[in-house]
Amino acid sequence: MTLVQYARCFNGIFVREMLRFLNQYGRFFSALVRPLVWLFIFAMGFRGILGVSIIPPYQTYIPYEVYITPGLIGMIQLFNGMQSSLSMVYDREMGSMRTLMVSPMPRWYLLTSKLLAAVLVSVVQVYVYLAIAWFWKIRPPALGPEIGYVALLPALILSGLMLGALGLLMSSVIKQLENFAGIMNFVIFPMFFASSALYPLYQMRRSSLELFWIATYNPFSRAVDLIRFALYGQVNFEALLWVAAFLLLFLALAIYGYDPSRGIIARRGGPGGPPGG
Amino acid sequence: MSTTTTESTASAGAAANATIPALAVEGLSHSFGSRKALDGVSFSIAAGSFTALLGPNGAGKTTLFSLVTRLYNNRVGSIRVFGFEVRRQPSEALSRIGAIFQQRTLDLDLTVADNLHYHAALHGMSRRETRERIEIELGRTGLLDRLKDKVRSLSGGQMRRVEIAAALLHRPRLLLLDEPTVGVDIGSRRPILEHIHRLCREDGLGALWATHLIDEVVPGDDVVVLHQGHVLAHGGVDDVARAAGTASIGDAFTKLTGLGKR
Numbered sequence: 001m002t003l004v005q006y007a008r009c010f011n012g013i014f015v016r017e018m019l020r021f022l023n024q025y026g027r028f029f030s031a032l033v034r035p036l037v038w039l040f041i042f043a044m045g046f047r048g049i050l051g052v053s054i055i056p057p058y059q060t061y062i063p064y065e066v067y068i069t070p071g072l073i074g075m076i077q078l079f080n081g082m083q084s085s086l087s088m089v090y091d092r093e094m095g096s097m098r099t100l101m102v103s104p105m106p107r108w109y110l111l112t113s114k115l116l117a118a119v120l121v122s123v124v125q126v127y128v129y130l131a132i133a134w135f136w137k138i139r140p141p142a143l144g145p146e147i148g149y150v151a152l153l154p155a156l157i158l159s160g161l162m163l164g165a166l167g168l169l170m171s172s173v174i175k176q177l178e179n180f181a182g183i184m185n186f187v188i189f190p191m192f193f194a195s196s197a198l199y200p201l202y203q204m205r206r207s208s209l210e211l212f213w214i215a216t217y218n219p220f221s222r223a224v225d226l227i228r229f230a231l232y233g234q235v236n237f238e239a240l241l242w243v244a245a246f247l248l249l250f251l252a253l254a255i256y257g258y259d260p261s262r263g264i265i266a267r268r269g270g271p272g273g274p275p276g277g
Numbered sequence: 278m279s280t281t282t283t284e285s286t287a288s289a290g291a292a293a294n295a296t297i298p299a300l301a302v303e304g305l306s307h308s309f310g311s312r313k314a315l316d317g318v319s320f321s322i323a324a325g326s327f328t329a330l331l332g333p334n335g336a337g338k339t340t341l342f343s344l345v346t347r348l349y350n351n352r353v354g355s356i357r358v359f360g361f362e363v364r365r366q367p368s369e370a371l372s373r374i375g376a377i378f379q380q381r382t383l384d385l386d387l388t389v390a391d392n393l394h395y396h397a398a399l400h401g402m403s404r405r406e407t408r409e410r411i412e413i414e415l416g417r418t419g420l421l422d423r424l425k426d427k428v429r430s431l432s433g434g435q436m437r438r439v440e441i442a443a444a445l446l447h448r449p450r451l452l453l454l455d456e457p458t459v460g461v462d463i464g465s466r467r468p469i470l471e472h473i474h475r476l477c478r479e480d481g482l483g484a485l486w487a488t489h490l491i492d493e494v495v496p497g498d499d500v501v502v503l504h505q506g507h508v509l510a511h512g513g514v515d516d517v518a519r520a521a522g523t524a525s526i527g528d529a530f531t532k533l534t535g536l537g538k539r
Contacts, residue, residue, distance in 0.1 A: 001401055004401070005400075005401025005402075006401065008401050008402065008403065009398055009400075011398060012395050012397070012398020013395075015391075016384070016387070016391070016395045019387055019391055020384065020386065023387065095378050095381055095382045096381075096384065098346070098348070098378045098382055099382045100399065101346070101347070102347075102348075102374065103371065103399035103400060104368040104369075104371040104372040104401075105368070105399070106368070110399075260348065260349045260351070261350050261364075
C-alpha cells in the first residue's frame with residue numbers, strides 16, 4: 001500500500017463520517033441544542049449564585065456563562081466521542097464494521113482514521129456553537145477573538161482525539177447497543193460533573209478533598225483546562241501533557257481491543273455477539 | 278500447499294493462478310472458550326470454481342468467514358489466499374478478497390454512489406478508477422440508474438446486488454459470500470446465484486458461497502459439507518452424493534449430517 005492509497009482511505013472514511021453527520025439532522029441539532037440549553041438556561045440561573053474568583057487564565061472577574069463555555073465545548077466533544085463509540089457498536093451489529101475490517105490497510109490505521117474523522121466532525125460542531133455564543137457576547141478576550149478561535153483548533157483536535165479514543169476503547173468492550181444508556185450514567189455524567197467544566201475545582205476542595213483529587217485527574221478536566229487556556233491564546237502545558245498521555249493510553253488499549261489475535265473481539269468472536277452458523 | 282513466503286510471492290502472478298488455489302485452508306481449528314467452533318478443517322478452492330459451503334446453522338460457517346477475512350485470527354492451522362497466508366501477509370491476502378457478509382453493510386441513509394466510493398476508498402482506489410469500476414460492476418447488476426438513490430429505497434435483493442458490486446470494485450480474485458440470500462425474496466435469489474456463477478465462469482473468480490439451503494447447490498458446483506466444525510465431505514456435487522451412496526446432494530447432506538432435509 002502506498003502513501004497515496006493511505007490518504008485515499010482516510011479521505012473515504014472522513015467523507016462517509018461527514019455525510020452521515022449531515023444526513024442526520026437530528027444528531028446535529030441535538031449536539032447543538034444540548035450545550036446551548038446549558039448556556040442559556042443553566043448558566044443564567046447560576047450566575048447569581050456562583051461567583052468565580054480570579055483564576056488563570058482569567059484576569060478579571062468573569063460572568064458564569066464565560067466560565068462554563070470551555071466546559072460546554074468539552075461537553076460537545078465528550079458526547080461526540082461517546083456517540084462515535086455508539087456508532088461503532090451499531091456498525092458492529094449492523095455489519096458495516098466488517099467492511100472497514102476487511103480493508104487491506106493495517107487495522108491501527110483504520111481505527112485511527114475513523115477516530116480522526118469523527119473528531120473533525122466534532123470540531124465543526126464546536127465552531128457552530130461558538131458562533132452562536134458570539135452573538136450572546138461570549139467571546140475570547142483582549143488579544144482579539146480571532147486569536148482565541150485559531151488557538152483553539154489544535155486544542156480541540158487533541159482533546160477530541162483523547163475523548164474519542166476513550167469512546168473507541170469502550171466500543172471494543174461494550175457487548176451490545178443497549179448498554180449505551182449505561183455509558184450515559186456511568187461515564188458521561190460522572191466525567192462531566194466531577195470536572196472543572198461547571199465549577200472551579202478550588203470550590204470543590206472545600207466540600208470534599210477526595211472528590212477534588214478525582215476531579216483533578218479526571219481526563220475530562222484536563223481537556224477542559226486545555227480548551228479554557230487555548231481560548232485565551234495560552235497553552236496550559238500541564239493539561240497538554242496529561243491529555244496527550246491519556247490519548248496514547250486510550251488509543252493503545254482500543255487498538256489492543258480490536259487486535260485480531262489478542263483483543264476482546266478475538267476472544268468473544270467479534271461483531272454482533274457470539275457467532276452463528 | 279507448503280510454499281514459503283518468497284515462493285508464494287513470486288508465483289502469485291496471473292499466470293500461476295491456475296495452479297495456486299484461490300483459497301487453501303489447512304488444519305484450521307478455532308474455539309470460543311471451551312466450545313470448538315472449527316476442528317481441523319481443510320479444503321481448497323480453485324480459481325474459477327464455485328464452491329458451496331453447505332452446513333446447518335451453527336456449523337461454523339460464519340466463524341470460518343471471520344477467520345478468512347481476518348476479523349480475528351487467534352487460530353490453529355493455515356489460511357492461504359492465492360498463496361498468501363492471511364495472518365502473515367494480511368494486506369496481500371485481503372486485497373484479493375471480496376466479501377459479502379450475512380449482515381447488511383451498506384449505509385441506508387447514503388446514496389448507492391456514496392457507499393460504493395467508500396468501499397473503493399478503503400482499498401485505496403482513486404476516484405477516477407472507482408467511477409470506471411462502478412460503471413462496470415453496477416452496470417452488470419442492472420442498477421446503474423439507481424446510483425443517486427438512497428440505499429434505503431432499494432429492495433433487499435437490490436441491496437445485495439449493490440453489495441456484490443461493492444465487493445468487486447477492487448478486482449478481487451476470491452469472492453466470499455456468507456449466506457447472501459438471507460433476507461432476499463425468493464424471486465431475487467436465483468439471479469444473484471447466477472450472477473456469481475457467471476463471475477466464476479467468465480472472470481475466473483473463485484467463490485465460496487455459504488448456505489444452509491440445499492437448493493442453492495447446483496450440478497457442476499463443488500461443495501464442502503460442514504457440520505459441527507468438521508468437514509464431512511468435499512468435492513464435486515455428484516462425487517459427494519455418490520460417495521455418500523445417495524441419489525442427490527440433498528439426500529447426501531441429510532445422511533451425512535443426520536439432520537432432516539431443510
